[in-house]
Each structure stands twice: as C-alpha cells, then as structure tokens.
Amino acid sequence: MKKLSLRTRVVTGAVVVAALGAGTFGAMSASASSPAAAPAAVKADTSNRNLQQTTHLTVAAATKAAQATLDAAKKENQRISVAVVDRNGNTIVTLRGDGAGPQSPESAVKKAYTAVSWNAPTSELVKRLEQAPNLKDIPGTLFLGGGAPVQVKGAPVAGIGVAGAPSGDLDEKFAQAGVAALAR
Secondary structure (H helix, E strand, O other): OOOOOHHHHHHHHHHHHHHHHHHHHHHHHHHHHOOOOOOOOOOOOOOOOOOOOOOOOOHHHHHHHHHHHHHHHHHOOOOOEEEEEEOOOOEEEEEEOOOOOOOHHHHHHHHHHHHHHHOOOHHHHHHHOOOOHHHHHOOOOOOOOOEEEEEEOOEEEEEEEEEOOOOHHHHHHHHHHHHHHHHO
C-alpha cells in the first residue's frame, strides 16, 4: 500500500472534519426548526396501575432514630455506630459514636441493609443460615445480630443497623431503641 504524503493526509483530514461538522450542523438545524414532541404525562393518582405509592423516612426521622440508638448505647457505656437505610438500602444517615471502632460504620450499614431487605431482625436471619448458608454470600449483607427493620403496616420502609457493642444481642437491642423512637 502506498504511503500518503503529509499534505494529502492533512487535506483529507480537513475534508472529513468539514463533512462531519456540516452533518452535525444540519442535524441540529433540522431539529431546531421542528418542535420536540412533549413527553407523555402520567396521571399521578392511585387508580393508575403503573404507579406505586411508597413510604419513606425523612432525614429528620432517620436522624431521630439514629440519635435514640446512640443514646441507648451510651446509657450502657457502649461505643457503637448506627446506620439508617431506606427501603431500597440507600443510606439516609450514619452516626459513629465517640470511641466506636473503625469497622463499625460499614458493619452498621450492612446490618441495616440486611434487615430491610428481608424485613426481619438480623438475629432471626442468622438462624436462617442453617437452612441456606449461601445467603451470607449476597453482596452488601451482614448476617450478624444488630439490624432491625422499620415497618409500616408490616411492610419494610427502612432498616436500622448497629455495630460495635460486644455482642449482636446488644447491637440489636440498641437498634430496637431506634425503631421505638420512631413510634413516639
């Protein structure tokens, strides 16, 4: 194959750039002259079968629950971290108590996520591992006591996870204090 001269390559490149620019400009001009179709609107009412209504904690409510959890642990001289996640497992708030271990915030988030995912306290889920040991392999979960679901009419809307106390039972006791604070 014959090698092209520098001049030929420059001229060819300029022609390609000009053609692309003209095509882009033409497409933009064509779309600018015709109005865009308005997106279809969906009626946001409860009779629409394509919509689902959900309940979410506010940041203020999640913070209230997290603070109540820290306060319950502090009364027993425990250093913990607490996390509150929404129904989808997204973190709403995380508080690391004074003196809590460096691993505790991440563990608290995972326990909260696990509790809301299965709508059950994580201590109960630990028992389920006997029948299904591969549950523990699901990413983002932590099957240790310390997670509690927040429910509305039996459905999970959030999860509270606690880590840092010497036992999962204590972690879960403090998580339940956070759940109880939301009922007040």
